[in-house]
Amino acid sequence: MPQGERAEKVQDTEEEGASRQRGRYPKGILRRQQILDRTIEVFAEHGFEGTSLRAIGDAIGVSHAALKRYFETREELFVEVLREKDRQALADARVDVVETIDFASHLEDYVSRAPGLVALRHGMVARAIEPGNEHSRAFFVERYDSIRKEALLILRLAQAVGTVRADISPEVAASLVIAAMDGLSTQWLLDPQVDMNRGMTLLEHLLRPVAD
């Protein structure tokens, strides 16, 4: 629930009197979206350090301070970018993928979504596990929880249908599958010679019933 503080605060402190708290202007809504869109582009080109509030501001023809009207800190802006991309990904998700345990193609989607996105996520996870950075930490804890649950559903279904062996904990398997995706994409990003799909496919194979 980002950027909702304004309304709350006014609502809480002032209780009578006319005309207060107008909310975002149309122009502001557009600008906010523009910032989110441009940020990932700037990041893809210039990396983490190169993506200062000023650099993003320059890219859209506005001062760095303007961005702070929309996002308290750079950290928060980045988190919102990721949140937005997650929303988009969820919207585009092909339903048929849920029916099968084709994690390899999930991974394909994941890494090819937008240039720089995986790098941004990586950088943010790295920050999230450090002391401080509570904001990003909270986001990722929640996010991993959510994608583990998603994987869990798929695995349970697959166990019911018999395409995944039934003698393993689907909860633990969900963690493992997500971990493999993360880890394989890391290796691939470092060295494109590493074939992530083969790794992911192997895991899928290992998960299949032994009678296969």
Next chain:
Amino acid sequence: MPQGERAEKVQDTEEEGASRQRGRYPKGILRRQQILDRTIEVFAEHGFEGTSLRAIGDAIGVSHAALKRYFETREELFVEVLREKDRQALADARVDVVETIDFASHLEDYVSRAPGLVALRHGMVARAIEPGNEHSRAFFVERYDSIRKEALLILRLAQAVGTVRADISPEVAASLVIAAMDGLSTQWLLDPQVDMNRGMTLLEHLLRPVAD
């Protein structure tokens, strides 16, 4: 081959004449080690952003510029810290671990080695996959290559002995095992409720021959 430039350069440019190039003084050697040791401590406490050359310098009672005599950039210093820790880990490695496919305990070692070490590595990997940062990129490409090879040896041995199923590619499995370690430790660092060992143990279980 870090810090070797000095000798080379002098050797190359000047060819005759007495007394040139003396190499590091004893004091310098100690200092260099001290910097490496302190850096990880400062990092554990203050995170990536908080670990500026100045902060490290302050921690050992020296100006930030002094550190630059030993390491060209902060990036390079961090890489050397990781290299050093890898060396130590290799030295401490229990030989008996190689005999079995106990990847779970490998992982334990890995994450509990020094506070902040995993976070530092994470942060550096994140930087390495971005444009620029060739220095860290090269280090990690090389490092992952090396640990994949290590895992490969263990897996091949296990296949020969019959503790890992023989119908899978040990190369791909090596990649997968490393990926799982990385990914599980990430999830655990974000949320200690996640039990890495169960994930790793599951993977080991899946790797065992089907007749088990």
Next chain:
DNA sequence: CAGGAAAAGCTCCGAGTGGAACTTTTTTTG
């Protein structure tokens, strides 16, 4: 055990960052 050369270290400098106070623009509303 002195003299000197290179190593080790410090101080100051320009660049770039996020934050605060102020100005302009956009809309709402009476």
Next chain:
DNA sequence: CAAAAAAAGTTCCACTCGGAGCTTTTCCTG
């Protein structure tokens, strides 16, 4: 449709960073 109030945006400021040039210390060498 004008007045006013909040949103949107800018300019300036204080701080920290890494880098260059200069000084001091260390310790080879004759």
